[in-house]
Amino acid sequence: MKCPSLPLLLALSVLPLLASDPPATQGGKANPFPVGDAGVMTRALQVTTSPAEALQKLKEGNARFLTGRHQEYNYRAQVKATASGQYPFATIVTCMDSRVAAEHVFDLGLGDVFTIRIAGNIVDEEVLGSLEYAHKVAGAKLIVVMGHSHCGAVKGAVDDVVLGNLPQLLARIKPAVQAVPDDGQPRNSHNHAFVDRVARMQVIFGIRTIRERSVVLRELHDSGKIDIVGAFYDLDSGKVEFYRPLAAGKIDKTPPMELPEDLKPAAPAKPAEAHGAEAKHEEKPAPAPAGHGH
Numbered sequence: 001m002k003c004p005s006l007p008l009l010l011a012l013s014v015l016p017l018l019a020s021d022p023p024a025t026q027g028g029k030a031n032p033f034p035v036g037d038a039g040v041m042t043r044a045l046q047v048t049t050s051p052a053e054a055l056q057k058l059k060e061g062n063a064r065f066l067t068g069r070h071q072e073y074n075y076r077a078q079v080k081a082t083a084s085g086q087y088p089f090a091t092i093v094t095c096m097d098s099r100v101a102a103e104h105v106f107d108l109g110l111g112d113v114f115t116i117r118i119a120g121n122i123v124d125e126e127v128l129g130s131l132e133y134a135h136k137v138a139g140a141k142l143i144v145v146m147g148h149s150h151c152g153a154v155k156g157a158v159d160d161v162v163l164g165n166l167p168q169l170l171a172r173i174k175p176a177v178q179a180v181p182d183d184g185q186p187r188n189s190h191n192h193a194f195v196d197r198v199a200r201m202q203v204i205f206g207i208r209t210i211r212e213r214s215v216v217l218r219e220l221h222d223s224g225k226i227d228i229v230g231a232f233y234d235l236d237s238g239k240v241e242f243y244r245p246l247a248a249g250k251i252d253k254t255p256p257m258e259l260p261e262d263l264k265p266a267a268p269a270k271p272a273e274a275h276g277a278e279a280k281h282e283e284k285p286a287p288a289p290a291g292h293g294h
């Protein structure tokens with residue numbers, strides 16, 4: 001019988017490639033994928049990639065996306081090169097919005113990152129479990145929680161849309177809605193600035209949830225083995241702005257802050273355990289300056 005032997009043959013034909021960790025550095029004549037062709041993440045690459053380098057890779061990828069200078073990926077080669085294992089360098093938690101596809105926005109290939117996509121980039125138990133696997137077990141170095149402009153899920157939460165199961169989902173965005181200080185302007189989906197501020201706040205809540213509700217991830221973060229950053233994707237420009245709401249450790253103890261706090265020391269912390277909700281509104285926040293890092 002021929003059929004049973006075919007998978008075996010295919011597997012054997014892939015083995016030499018997989019055995020040589022970074023395929024590109026093999027340099028052997030048998031390597032069918034020249035440098036930059038398969039170009040996939042390997043265990044060796046993952047281990048030696050720092051969280052800061054992981055962030056840099058994403059910044060560079062978004063820069064390529066913005067300039068149209070995309071990397072040329074050979075997906076067929078990448079399928080083969082990644083078949084036996086994955087060593088992603090980051091996890092992107094972002095919205096289901098069809099225009100916010102992380103692999104495109106960051107110009108990535110197969111096996112580069114985990115992506116978790118759910119309306120409003122909410123971080124719930126299932127997302128936390130996925131992140132714990134990605135970082136504690138699979139070794140990824142960076143968590144990015146990425147919101148985006150004109151987010152439909154945020155608009156739904158802001159307008160209290162009622163439809164089927166949506167209210168349960170939108171309830172996960174409500175704390176961010178309530179945490180955005182009242183500036184006297186309409187707090188509905190017609191106010192685009194408000195919608196975007198809620199979306200940015202939702203990113204902060206996502207990061208905070210990760211740190212508050214996952215001991216595993218908090219320990220990885222505090223020990224410096226991983227980093228957690230926020231990001232905001234601008235649908236109009238394609239640009240991703242990265243930000244760090246607060247330094248590790250402080251975000252747990254400080255009321256939700258308007259952006260961008262970056263690495264500035266936290267404002268004197270008022271006691272706040274629960275997620276902001278009706279809690280203390282900050283003073284008038286400075287409008288978020290555009291384009292901070294790329």
Ligand SMILES: [Zn+2]
Pocket residue numbers: 095096097119120121148150151152153154
């Ligand atoms: Zn969205």
